[in-house]
Amino acid sequence: MSKLLETNGLTVTFGGLNANDNVNLSVEKGQFVGLIGPNGAGKTTFIDAITGYVPMSAGTATFDGTDIGKMAPFKRAKSGLVRTFQSLELFEDLSVRDNMLVAAYPSRWYTWVLDMLHITPKDQAIEDHVDWALEIMDLTEDADRLPTDLSHGRRKLVGVARALAAQPQLILLDEPAAGLDTVESQKLGSHLREFLDHDMSVFLIDHDMGLVLSVCDYIYVLDFGQIIAEGTPTEVRDNPAVKAAYLGEHAGDLQAEAGSRMHDMQEEGDHS
């Protein structure tokens, strides 16, 4: 498998504080990678840095073989590196479907002329993809409603759906389950791995240990801006450094157990 995203010594400094300190991380094509860490560990800063929302102080980031360190955020998005936001950041004046269409359709220099004449051709492949994204996020019924008419949890899903609509190579999910209730969260978890079937790799940040351990192929653990551990879910769960730093001796065991239970349940589901 080839490397899709790779960072080398990525460092982000705010004042004198290293929010990300020498982070080396890679995501391979078709892989589901997780990044966990306690509050303030620098997880969102990492996504901000690789998508261009905060400048990197040192280090490199390559995506699909090109150096993206100085690229404008929208160019990174266009090249297939698409993120969601922890806070909602939806287009509140556009319907759910229009939110997705903004990301789904390309805009060329002449598009406005076609638009004014209302002869812009519909691209069936794109429409189908948007329909799929709506369906997988369980938003089909809400497609023509405004985000402001939806509950917080459903709006969160719109954010993910919008990222999916862009047909990314790598989708960066910034705590998609935060703010969702348990049912919604489990539903989301059960769908996440389906993304991989659509030529997509997934990079997931979340607090929900159970969710992360159950869906990821490979996990990085971040603390105080540094990677303190990495490995498969089993390896990470059993890593004493992780337990001490993040999970805490006892609570970690419980959460990890819950995670593996979900994992098992899902595998059973897959077999049946």
Place this chain on the structure above:
Amino acid sequence: MDLFLLAILSGLGAGGVFAMLGSGIVSAYKGSGVINFAHGAVAMYAAFTWSELTLEGDIKLPWFDLIPNFGFLKTLHISNLPVSISVHDGGFENVQGFWGTFFPIFFGLLMSVLLGAMLHFLVFRPLRNAPALAKVIAAVGAMLYLQSTAQINFGTSLRTQDGFLPKGSWENALGLGGDIGWDRVWVAGAAVIMGLVLTVIYRYSNFGLATRAADENEKGAALLGYSAQRLALMNWVLSAVMAGTAGILFVGIATLNPVNYTLFVLPALGAALLGGLSSVALATAGGLALGMFSSGMVNIANQSWFPSDQIPPIGVQKVIPLAVVVLVLFLRGNKLPVRGSIGVKGQPRAPQSNHVLLGALFAVGVGLFLANIFTTNWQVTFTTTLVLMLIMMSLTVLVGYLGQISLAQMAIAGVAAYSVVRFASNGEKQNDFDAVAVGGLDLPDPIAAGLAILVAVIIGTLLGLPALRIRGVQLAVVTITAVSAIEEFFFKNESISGPGARTNNPVPRPSWFGWDVGIQDKTSFLTDRWQFTVFAVIAVAVVGIGVANLRRGQTGRRFLAVRSNERAAEASGVDVARTKMLGFAISSGIAGAGGVLFAYKLTIIKFDNFGVFTGLALLAFVYLGGITTVYGAVIGGLLCSGGLVNGFIGLHFAGVTRDYITAVGAIGLIINAIVTNGEGVALLQSDQGDHVLSGLRRKREDKPDDPPSDVADTNERVGEPV
């Protein structure tokens, strides 16, 4: 060199006024987060109050007879609002000594207290949670209202009066070999003292501390028990008194009329922005510097080596200092404080229309019918309405869809109007009675129009460049600066606009592909040819269809995405910078088309056809009609002063002038900002329509056990914008 320094010193008077006005803008901004475009108008009204008391002994309250005093209303003896209060017959200029000076000043300041309180209670308190656009528009509305009301109450003529400041000059000031009026020194001194006092108040008093706290974090201040709204009121009054003081002090120095004092808001905004909208001390210093700087520029522009043929000196004086402010703003980028307040409401909704062609066909049908039945006067009013609609559509795109507050689109229309004259003229007089013959390229009219629109697009897009770093209200300030620049350096510039630049510029008779679409009849000279009306109807319909379609496509979606969230737009692969430039380009193209049509309609153009106030009135009325839809622009055109509604009222209610229409429109505008958040008449009535329709549908289906969800939905939608 000495003379140059002297010229700079003599700018102290103007500088002092800019400083006081600038500090007042800062204090209103601290208190309420509003950049008050009406600040100059408050100063103007206070100055007129002083002047009226001195000359006539009357106080004219800041409103006018809302109930027309004629016709059947007159016979019913409905009493009007009291407008004029007589304090002293014959005016205070006949009263010698202290009281003769005291009373006009006292009542003038009292008037500014009243205006400050009115601005707070009637305009900005109800708008406290409104988005930036609504606040800007409301401030513009207040400015138009005060200016029109002043024209109704005080007339438009210039008033030159002796002020009460000490006469005489400081001879051989600082040994520079020239004199400077003491009154100028007094004004500057007053500005410095007031700046110091305000700084001390904001820094050390409890009130100042609370204001700064609320400015930084309204919620936090509220939790500490400060009422943000009471603080806002106090700051508004303080700000208005600053404005009143500046206005009254300046009457002896500069002649007074409703327009020029209102426009002092431009340099004052410059001063306030130099103070970062937070420091009174810096705003005072900035205002003094601006005044002296522009006075120095006059000295330079009057030097023999200065190319005054190519660059009008008066423009240098007016514009260069403001250009410096724009540069400062641009370099500082978005670092200026953007005030956070509790629960800001969303942008006005911008629904798409699914019946564009049907609507257009209907509108064209109505238009052609009207073109057929209207006689001379109505034909003239109708074509004005059409031109207004067309230019308003440029604001639908730029302000409604893209959310960029530009006050310059009327000036862009002017750029196209002046350009089309140059491209189409052939150096001969159009009519025997024309004052000048304009030389030009003698191009066929469609090509000339196309090139003129292109020029408008280029200049409009360049004007959009600041929008890449400056957002919201500050962008509005920058664009209004650009209007002065265009007026002074383009319209009034003979080297660009030809010999008619400063007077009357004759427009060559347009003929498109052999079709004579000139508005003027060749024998009767009446401007009522139906051919032009049809041409205008077609132009408006074509642009209207395009603008409505834009909203339905990817471009419109991306515009709205940028309007609602630039961060998220970038994350969705939208090139925000390019999208903004595209918006400015399309909008300027439409404004340009409107400008060309306006030139055809006017047959002789003057620079004040495209002045600051025309542009502001245009924005005000399209906002009233509905800023986010084509339908809104159509309604705005009908309502605007000069439009059909205006014409109708003027016909049936004698004595109702443009000023009344503008003043009433400004009131409607403020109410619209408060009630519908700028969605305007267009959406309000379509909501009502939906409501009625769904009500009818429910009745027809008539299911007793129908769950009331439908009802709730509709109610919610109707109630939402409130």
